[in-house]
Amino acid sequence: MHETEVKGILSPQNGINIYRGCTHGCIYCDSRSKCYQMKHDFEDIEVKLNAPKLLEDALRRKRKKCMIGTGAMSDPYIHLEEKLGNTRKCIELIDSYGFGLAIQTKSARILRDLDLLKKINEKTKCVVQMTLTTYDEALCKIIEPNVSTTRERFEVLRIMRDSGIPTVVWISPILPFINDTEENIQGILHYCVEAKVRGIICFGMGLTLREGNREYFYKKLDERLPGMKDRYMEDYGYAYQLPSANNSKLMNMMKRICKANNISCDIEQVFNYLHEFEEKKRHEQLMLPGLE
Template sequence: KLTRKCLEIIDHYGFGATVQTKSSRVMRDIDLFKSINDKSKAVLQMTLTTVDENLCKIIEPNVSSTKERFETLKAFHEYGIPSVVWFSPFLPFINDTKENIDGLLKYCIDAKIHGIICFDIGLTLRDGDREYFYNQLDKHFPNMKERYIHTYGNSYQLQSKNSAVLMRRISDVCRKHGIMFGVDNVFSYLHQFESKTKQLSLFDKIQ
């Protein structure tokens, strides 16, 4: 409960807070998030990658399912706590599809999230990461490793061929539904401290 203890200190001193997670366990501390948000600002940041729950278990093992994370986002909204969703990673040839993006966007719309962060449709592979990733491809997606090697070689950045179309799709849907989009926009929002302490006007009577 180290995170909860940190939130208790933040709440006590009136600071703002944001937590980035893939776990619905953050629900345990929703009372503190609400208390912090009532006085200053609290934002939940949640990662979503795929609406396919079976695929989620493969590419994001040992974390909450996408449905559980969606339910968490909804609960935070009901408590009046804003949330930001990270779309990442998107694996070329696996979850970089319009169907997947539209499914994730529907979750975001239904949960009434505040903003979406998505740098690109794709992923990055450092040395060491690449070897592990390719081993997992061999384990779960036979012959996919060869497709990656043929398409990307040893590139650090593996951009989906669908990136431009899907990024446009995300932008259009966000604009339609009033969801903040654009990395700079969302990061600026996250860094804004919004104190909710009532300021006295010249005509307020001091008790």
């Protein structure tokens, strides 16, 4: 890790990234892409020393309450968070200033802050977003080696359900020839149904590869799934979009299961829900808008 002071923390879309870089080791991570102009090794975490102060200044100046998002580019619960606690400091500020929170992670470390998430959700709205890609635990450890397993993330979703905290699941990315199977998607959706998630975000079955993350992805395929890189190169080469041949079948299955279980998989609807600030809890919030 290395420490730095930054000039700003809150984006125009009201998002924050408390750290820069990640140690979860997911082989497909888009945040490794060169287009994001990271000037240090991805695992050399940039710790923004003044992040809490900048966030407090920004929240104090805001005339209108809103949802604050985090986790889009860098997971707020990387390993260093156990020691540093910067994510918790920022959540404490979001709570104390009366803002809502939409937080995305792959880590069960979020349970440490369950008390704060409950407090925010009682006053406004807190939405926990969890990425699930691989139902098989052994395969999960291959493609997402240093993070909570899918089963552990499912347990987080169940705890959030029991705590009255709404959840959204990202099913992304789905890797061709690796986890783009009916069995895998059915397993993930079974977890979603049991955890009573509010919505699912899935842009399609497949993944995208840009310069930077493409090289890392292919390197890890060689190391962990011998022969798989050759199959990718034969079918996709250096393409940006790598759609699964099973896309239509799997997407139709997902939509059918979501409809049967009152889970929204309309991306625009789910994103609107994530950004919609609510001053206080409403009985109607038991469902996503449009699903009552």
